[in-house]
Amino acid sequence: MAASQGRDTPRNAQRPAGYAALHSQFRWEVPQHFNMAQVCSRRWAELQDATKRVAIRAYSSGASDTFYTYSQLQEQANRLSNALAKLGVQRGDRVGIVLPQRFETAVAYMAVLQLGAVAMPLSMLFGPEALEFRLQDSEAVVAICDAGSLPALASVRQTCPQLRAVLGVGLQDADAALLTGPQDARFETVLHAQSAVFALVNTLAEEPAVLIYTSGTTGNPKGALIPHRALIGNLSGFVASQNWFGFDGKKNRSSKAVFWSPADWAWTGGLMDALLPTLYFGRPIVAYHGRFSPQTALELMRDCGVTHTFLFPTALKAMMKAYPGTKSQSVRQQFKLQLDAIMSAGEAVGDAVFGYCEQQLGVRPNEMFGQTEMNYIVGNCNLHYPSKPGSMGMGYPGHRVAVIDEAGNECPVGVPGDVALHRFDVHGQPDPIFFLGYWKNQKATDAKFTGDWCRTGDLAVRDADGYLWYQGRSDDVFKAAGYRIGPGEIENCLVKHPAVINAAVVPKPDPERGALVKAYVVIAPDFIAACADDTGARARLHAQLTLDLQAHVKGQLAPYEYPKEIEFVDSLPMTTTGKVQRRVLRLQEEARARGLAA
Known part of the structure; x- marks a missing residue:
């Protein structure tokens, strides 16, 4: 398997025999110029089936779904890129995206990225204070939001002088009254006035693409600056944790792959583990903006024919309690599920949840571990090596992962240490997964590294087989419900x-x-x-x-x-x-x- 621009099949179609073969055969292929939007949308829109190939399926429980093709995605992205350019957005400028899972969210990311600007995901759950800090610190010039996030955004507008325009998606007249800036406008009106043709900015793979703020133990959150090449670095983990999503070798399997996750597209887990890699492989992703419930999740996966998913352990626990299955009929049979893979992250999947996934959902889950700064680096792939319930797994192909001590030396088996990622893989090639650094915080960036090892701040022990077992945080950040x-x-x-x-x-x-x-x-x-x-x-x-x-x-x-x-x-x-x-x-x-x- 090789990770490369525009490549949809592995270099060597013959499946490796096991974990060691995965690493020995894997090579990174990172071109000098690379743009996330080009590989996630534009290249698919240029194919003959672009008007039929579904990119986004907007799911509505109890109502008709709406399907959006790659042709529509690219056309709308082109219009928005032109609109942003007219607002003065330039290469490297930050654009805030405060939107839920919906078609326009994908449009916004593609438009910002192909313009050469930096997309800044902002959660719909953020209150005024959280939004204000991020907009001020990033010096964002434009924000795109919907009716749900507009009031909080409007309340801090006057304290964000760099923010020259707000674009509102799907607003009613009462909502639009909050668009008070001279260049503020309704999203749909702006796009309608623009050309559907836009020339891609030919970004370097090393250029910044996304700015995601991560929680810190003290003080304010830090902005992790992610380059375009990081998507390439993400692919080996995504493919492995999703049991060879996109090219698993089964007859017609790759053409039927459908992805869904309740993970917010404003978080690393939703953006880098779901939306972008699914679009990279030209497959459809389901968008659902609604409160998670076990019933809705199972009905959605049934109705949309979901084959691959990312579910937090908390969600799986809720499903296990609400739908335990029976001796005569499993949950997979009850809901006619077509799942081929389940990836889970955020906290450990215990024996009970692991057994539930295997027995009731028909899939052994692949646990995964990563951080915004270097995402998707450790995990399992039951297709090629057996997972151990409760283990974080092992380093994914292309990533040299170790447990190290304070001096940067690898810890012996069974000795706790800091999970760390080396700048170079086992072949001596640079690993493209790394972030560029913390936004305007070189001190924090330097502190993240010990030589060529980038520390995660998470403690683990390695067993004799090479599997990592989570021990806790080395600082005070913690996870609650994922x-x-x-x-x-x-x-x-x-x-x-x-x-x-x-x-x-x-x-x-x-x-x-x-x-x-x-x-x-x-x-x-x-x-x-x-x-x-x-x-x-x-x-x-x-x-x-x-x-x-x-x-x-x-x-x-x-x-x-x-x-x-x-x-x-x-x-x-x-x-x-x-x-x-x-x-x-x-x-x-x-x-x-x-x-x-x-």
């Missing part, structure tokens, strides 16, 4: 409330979600003075403040970031230099969880 949570941003938000003098956010172990967001809060003296000697009054204050602070965070950040539990304390554990010792609180929560389980 979402990566950075305590710094939440703490900053909490402290802005007048009742809070200090706060620390840590994970609280939870059997369903892996972890819950918990905050330890020190209340400002003025708020507790009136009830200092009254136990009942203090309890009422704590109860009311818990609700107020949860609503405060929900209104400013993403809903999944608000603390599900708040514990009020007189002080926080601190280091001699004045830093909060989150580790002390985290260990306390783990000890409490063990005590409850005993």
Whole structure:
């Protein structure tokens, strides 16, 4: 298998015998010039079947679906590129995309990328504060949103002076009233006025394509700048984790592949693990903008003939509880599923979920691990090497992965260390998966590397067979229900409330979600003075403040970031230099969880 521009079949069609053969036969093919939009849309639109080849299937539960072809995708992308150029967007400029899974979202990415500009995904879940920081820090010049995200965007418009225009998708008249800038406009109106012809900007593979902000342990999120070549670096992991998506060798199998994932296209998992690689192979991806439910997920996969998917363990657990199957009929039989592969990431897939996927959904899941900075580097591929339930897997073809110590030396079998990726693969070729660096933060970029090893900050041990087993974070970032949570941003938000003098956010172990967001809060003296000697009054204050602070965070950040539990304390554990010792609180929560389980 080789990863190359425009190539839809492996260099050697004969399947390798196992894991070692995958690595020994694999070679990177990275051209000097490469553009994500060219390989994901334009090249398919130039084929004779472009008007029939489906790119996006917009799924509506209980209603008729809408199919969009690669021809339509490219035509609309061309119109939007021309519109953005007229707004003054130039090569390298950042364009915010605040849209859910829908056809126009794919159009926006293709338009920005083929223009040579940088697409900045922004979640629909972001509140005003989260949007404001990212728009200001990135110096975004245009933002594209829909009715769901427009109010939050409009509320911070005046504090983002670089933002010269907002384009609103599918707005009603009442929504359009929030388009107050002189160059703001409705998305559809702007596109209708533009030409359907646009000349691709011939970007270098090394040029920036996407800017994704990641949560940090302290302070504000960091913007990871992703180059066009990173899509090539993503492909070996995507293909392997999806059991040879696009060219698995079965008769007519590649032509029937249909992808869907509930992962938000504004996150690395939705953009780089779902939307872009599916379009790279010229296959259809299902877009569904709605709340996840086990019933909807199973009905969607049935109705759309989904063959490949990416499902978080949390989603799989919910499906397992809602639809356990029966002795006489599996869930696969009940919903007439056609699944060929399930990739899962975000947290470990336990034995129960692994067994459910195998027995009820008819597919052994492939667990995967990666980061925004270098995504899709470790995982499983049951088609070519057996997965071990609970293991992260092994480095995917083209990626030299190891567990290293503080000095950058590889750890022996069974010894915990930092999961790291080498700049060069086993053949000495540069690995194209790497990010370019953190936006305007060279210090943080340098700290990510030890020599040629790029550290993930995740601890693991390697077993005798080479499989990696996750041990936890080396810093304070944690995952809750599949979402990566950075305590710094939440703490900053909490402290802005007048009742809070200090706060620390840590994970609280939870059997369903892996972890819950918990905050330890020190209340400002003025708020507790009136009830200092009254136990009942203090309890009422704590109860009311818990609700107020949860609503405060929900209104400013993403809903999944608000603390599900708040514990009020007189002080926080601190280091001699004045830093909060989150580790002390985290260990306390783990000890409490063990005590409850005993």
